[in-house]
Amino acid sequence: MTTQQLTQQIKKKNSFLCIGLDVDLNKIPKHLLSEEDPIFAFNKAIIDATHHLCVAYKPNTAFYEAYGLKGWKSLEKTINYLNENHPDIFTIADSKRGDIGNTSSMYAKAFFEDLAFDSVTVAPYMGKDSVEPFLAFENKHTIMLALTSNEGAFDFQTKMVEGKELYKHVLETSKSWKNSINLMYVVGATKAEYLADIRTIVPDSFLLVPGVGAQGGNLQDVCKYGMNDNVGLLINSSRGIIYASQSEDFAEAASQKAKELQEQMETILNS
Numbered sequence: 001m002t003t004q005q006l007t008q009q010i011k012k013k014n015s016f017l018c019i020g021l022d023v024d025l026n027k028i029p030k031h032l033l034s035e036e037d038p039i040f041a042f043n044k045a046i047i048d049a050t051h052h053l054c055v056a057y058k059p060n061t062a063f064y065e066a067y068g069l070k071g072w073k074s075l076e077k078t079i080n081y082l083n084e085n086h087p088d089i090f091t092i093a094d095s096k097r098g099d100i101g102n103t104s105s106m107y108a109k110a111f112f113e114d115l116a117f118d119s120v121t122v123a124p125y126m127g128k129d130s131v132e133p134f135l136a137f138e139n140k141h142t143i144m145l146a147l148t149s150n151e152g153a154f155d156f157q158t159k160m161v162e163g164k165e166l167y168k169h170v171l172e173t174s175k176s177w178k179n180s181i182n183l184m185y186v187v188g189a190t191k192a193e194y195l196a197d198i199r200t201i202v203p204d205s206f207l208l209v210p211g212v213g214a215q216g217g218n219l220q221d222v223c224k225y226g227m228n229d230n231v232g233l234l235i236n237s238s239r240g241i242i243y244a245s246q247s248e249d250f251a252e253a254a255s256q257k258a259k260e261l262q263e264q265m266e267t268i269l270n271s
C-alpha cells in the first residue's frame with residue numbers, strides 16, 4: 001500500500017487508528033482457549049468487529065513468537081486474513097528488527113514477502129546498512145524507532161550528541177538514505193511535547209504513535225503537534241482496545257473502545 005492510499009483511507013474512514021494485536025493467552029476470554037487456534041480466533045473476532053473503525057493493525061510479533069511455531073502460524077493466519085478480507089487496511093509487523101545488511105535482507109523477506117505485511121518496525125542503532133535492505137522493497141514501509149514511549153527513551157535517545165539530541169540525528173541522517181521515501185518513524189504518544197520539533201525535521205513523514213490508552217499518552221496533544229496536511233499520523237492502541245472486556249462480549253467491547261477513539265479522531269479531523 002502506498003502512503004497516498006493510506007491517506008485516502010484515513011480520509012474515507014475519518015480515522016487514523018491503528019489497533020495493536022498483542023495477544024496474550026492469559027488475557028483472552030477463557031471460552032476461546034478450547035478453539036484449535038485461540039490466538040487467531042481472538043484476532044478474527046477483533047478484526048471483524050473493528051475493521052470499519054481503523055486504518056491499520058499492528059501485531060507485535062513478540063506475542064506470537066512467545067508461543068513458538070503455533071504462535072508464528074497464528075501470525076501468518078492473521079496477516080493472510082487481513083490481506084484477503086481487508087486489502088485496504090495497512091499492516092504493521094511490529095518486530096523492531098535491524099542487523100548487518102545480509103541479515104536485515106532476510107528479516108525484510110520474512111515480513112514483506114513470506115508474510116506480506118505492508119511495513120515493519122526497525123531499530124536504528126546499527127545504522128544505514130542495517131536499514132537500507134528494508135527500504136529496498138517497493139511500496140513497503142520501514143517504521144524506524146525515533147523517540148519511543150517508554151521511560152528508557154531518556155537513557156540514549158534524548159542524550160546530546162554534537163549539539164543535538166540523538167533522536168534528531170536519527171531523523172536527520174535517515175533522510176539521506178537510499179529509498180528514504182519508504183521511511184516512517186515511531187514517536188511515543190507520551191512524548192507529545194517533542195512532536196513540534198520532530199515535525200520541523202520530518203514534516204511529511206508518517207509517524208506511528210503508540211502509547212495512548214494503557215501508557216497514558218494524550219490523543220489531542222499528539223494531534224495538535226504531530227498532524228500534518230495529510231494527517232501523517234497512525235495512533236496505536238493495543239491493550240486499551242483488545243482487552244476492554246475479557247468476557248464473552250470482548251469483541252463488542254473492543255469495538256466500543258475503538259469507536260470512542262475513532263469519534264475523537266473524526267472531531268479532530270473536522271475541526
Ligand SMILES: O=C(O)c1cc(=O)[nH]c(=O)n1[C@@H]1O[C@H](COP(=O)(O)O)[C@@H](O)[C@H]1O
Nearest residue numbers: 060121148149186188210214215237238239
Ligand atoms: O514500535 C512500537 O509499536 C512501540 C514503540 C514504542 O515506543 N512504544 C510502544 O509501546 N510500542 C508498541 O506499541 C504497543 C503499545 O501497546 P499498548 O500500550 O497496550 O497500547 C506495544 O506493542 C509496544 O511494543
